[in-house]
Amino acid sequence: RIMEAGLAQRLVQAGIRTLNGPQKAQAERFGVEIIEMRDWQPGMLLNLAGPLYLSLDMDALDPAFAPGVSHHEPGGFSTRQVIQIIQEIDVPLVGADIVELNPVRDPLGVTTAVAAKLLKEIVSKLLTS
Incomplete structure (x- = not known):
């Protein structure tokens, strides 16, 4: 919807x-x-330009690392890969969200722990941007 409304230059x-x-x-x-x-x-270089808003969809992770999501699709990112992507952001990060966490599908709380770790990385990046 953000592109439909013309609110972002690039997605x-x-x-x-x-x-x-x-x-x-x-x-x-x-x-x-x-x-x-x-x-x-x-x-991989994404050639990002700031200011940057990051929307992290937990479905992007492989179900082996994040089973508590709505749409399981094998072959996704590992937790380490997502952490690296966040840490390599080199433009001003001005906001972020984490979406598609579904704790009902993850009774052991693995995905919640992963989301908390990713949130910590995002907040760290926000504070240093």
């Missing part, structure tokens, strides 16, 4: 594992840059 979605026809068409229509997981490489 990058990284770690996409399933992209159907209508989703692809909508992304193209609004100029959303898609980096599919199969194309992701460690250290």
Whole structure:
């Protein structure tokens, strides 16, 4: 919706594992840059410009690392990869959110612990930006 309203200059979605026809068409229509997981490489440069708002969708993580999400899709990011992405942000981070945490699907609380760790990394980045 942010692109429909013209509220962002650029939107990058990284770690996409399933992209159907209508989703692809909508992304193209609004100029959303898609980096599919199969194309992701460690250290990949995203050429980000600030100010940056980070929306972290917990579905981007592999279910082995985050089982408490709404949509399980194997082949996602590891916790370490997401931490590295956050730590490598080198432009001013002005806000963030974490979405798609579903504790009902994770009775052991693994995903909540991962989300808390990622939140800590994001807050650290916000405080040093």
